[in-house]
Amino acid sequence: MKAIQLYEAGHLQLADVPVPEINEHELLIKVRAASICGTDIRMWKNGAAAASKDHPLILGHEFAGDIVKAGKAVRGYQAGERVSVAPNVGCGHCDACVSGNTHLCQEMQAFGVTMDGGFAEYVRVPEEAVVQGNVLKLGDDISYEAAALVEPLSCVYNGQMLLGIRPGDDVLIIGLGPIGIMHIMMAELLGAKKIYVSDLSEERTAQACRMFPQVKPIRGNVPEGLAAYGLSGVDICIIAAPAPDAQAASLEYMNMNGKLLFFGGLPDHKKIVPINTNLIHYRQLTIQGCTRQSISAYRLCARLVNDGRIPLDLIMSDSYPIEDYERAYQNAASAKGLKHVFRFDQAGSEEQ
Ligand SMILES: [Zn+2]
Ligand SMILES: [Zn+2]
Numbered sequence: 576m577k578a579i580q581l582y583e584a585g586h587l588q589l590a591d592v593p594v595p596e597i598n599e600h601e602l603l604i605k606v607r608a609a610s611i612c613g614t615d616i617r618m619w620k621n622g623a624a625a626a627s628k629d630h631p632l633i634l635g636h637e638f639a640g641d642i643v644k645a646g647k648a649v650r651g652y653q654a655g656e657r658v659s660v661a662p663n664v665g666c667g668h669c670d671a672c673v674s675g676n677t678h679l680c681q682e683m684q685a686f687g688v689t690m691d692g693g694f695a696e697y698v699r700v701p702e703e704a705v706v707q708g709n710v711l712k713l714g715d716d717i718s719y720e721a722a723a724l725v726e727p728l729s730c731v732y733n734g735q736m737l738l739g740i741r742p743g744d745d746v747l748i749i750g751l752g753p754i755g756i757m758h759i760m761m762a763e764l765l766g767a768k769k770i771y772v773s774d775l776s777e778e779r780t781a782q783a784c785r786m787f788p789q790v791k792p793i794r795g796n797v798p799e800g801l802a803a804y805g806l807s808g809v810d811i812c813i814i815a816a817p818a819p820d821a822q823a824a825s826l827e828y829m830n831m832n833g834k835l836l837f838f839g840g841l842p843d844h845k846k847i848v849p850i851n852t853n854l855i856h857y858r859q860l861t862i863q864g865c866t867r868q869s870i871s872a873y874r875l876c877a878r879l880v881n882d883g884r885i886p887l888d889l890i891m892s893d894s895y896p897i898e899d900y901e902r903a904y905q906n907a908a909s910a911k912g913l914k915h916v917f918r919f920d921q922a923g924s925e926e927q
Contacts, residue, residue: 578695579900580631584622589900590631595691595699599646602700602710604658607719609638609693610891610916611907612727613754613817613839618688619904625689636662636686638693639713639722640919649705657713659722660693661729661873662686664704677707678867693723694897696919708870714881720894720916721880721887724753726868728887729876731757731838734865735765736872738836740811742766747797747809747828750816751779753890753913754838758813759787760885771809773797774816776910786889797828808833817841819848826854834861894918 580590597603615634618626626632639659645652652658664684665677672680684703686692691699700710713722731754740746746767748758751774762770773793774780780792793800801809808830814821815838822837829835841848854860868876879885892912895903897919907915 576696577897578633578691579635579897581618581623581626581634582628582631583626584620587619587634587900587904588631589898592633592695594697597644597646597699598702599648600702600705601646602642602649602652602705603644604640604660604698604700604710605643606638606640606693606696606698606919608640608723608916608918609635610720610723610727610914611903612637614688616904616908619908623688632687633691633695634687635692635694635917636688637723637726638686638698639719640693640698642710643697652705652710652712657719657722658710659713659719659725659877660686660698660700660704661709661711661868661870662688662692662726663867664701664707664709667703667707675869675871678869694900694917696897711874711877713877716883717877717881718888720891720918722877723916724887724890724914725873725877725880727754728757728761728880728885729868729873730754730865731761732876733868733872734758734813734836734838734863735761737863737865738811738813738834740765740767743768744810745769745771745806745830746811746813747771747773747793747801748813748815749773749797749821749825750814750818751776751783752815752910755813755815756783756786756890756913757887758815758838759783759790760887762811762813763787763789764879764884767811769804771801771804773800779910797824801828810834812836813838815839817845819845822848823850826851826860829854829858829860832859834863836863836865838865890914891916
């Protein structure tokens, strides 16, 4: 089968590798759609602990497809079912795992990060992932492409649940890549009063306004932009860009009791950010972090998409055959379009 493998930093290759064998407790999935994430770009540029010259790693943690083979001992799943896979697999027995937070497990494994992922024609789902419920049967109204995008959407959901957006909140979203756009969709669903958006790229700001005519663009200086809308601050600010300056400046935009979400990591050499902690104190601010998603958050988000509550298909801007991976990666890395998705032959599913 064809697969995109990471060797070392900067070395990605389309390889022909054997279709994985499964044992009686495992599933084999034929991938139909898999999307490229910031993590995939970072792993390509920086390399990954689980990938080396001798042991290349198949990337891809956002994917959906069909079960083509179920091991004899597997219960609850069978060949022919349309599924997507929550990528984070816990040990199953630590405090985090038993509380449903397998994504916070110290021994967490993840498809496409520590074990072979979805940028391949087939994926083996190990027993732990089968029994922990990482494999989600899809509803009839969600496409494979949108199902692949449920992974980042559920990261966004996780962040906003931790933030606690309330009906009537004024929300500012900084950074309008695919994640920023998903934050708009989710904040809208959760009852934000008005959503203000800002991005250094004029094109991305304009694109967000075309997709969501109700959002209020802020171009240039943020406090001045807010003042022009009659606001002295916002209740919620989400930084969906790997920008230390934006994180530091965001404290100034907040109302009393405001809450900020620092979504996504910063590059290692920029991770120490000086912030005005007096603003946290005197305005009683909360700064929230978030990472990954629980399986239940993943499932809930797939239902929201299936039920038409989140128009996730809007975010898919480009699709590619896997052979075209270099162009797909280049486009994703240069912030062209929104989500870049590999699509595999859609016709028929061969039974094995
Ligand atoms: Zn992702
Ligand atoms: Zn665990």
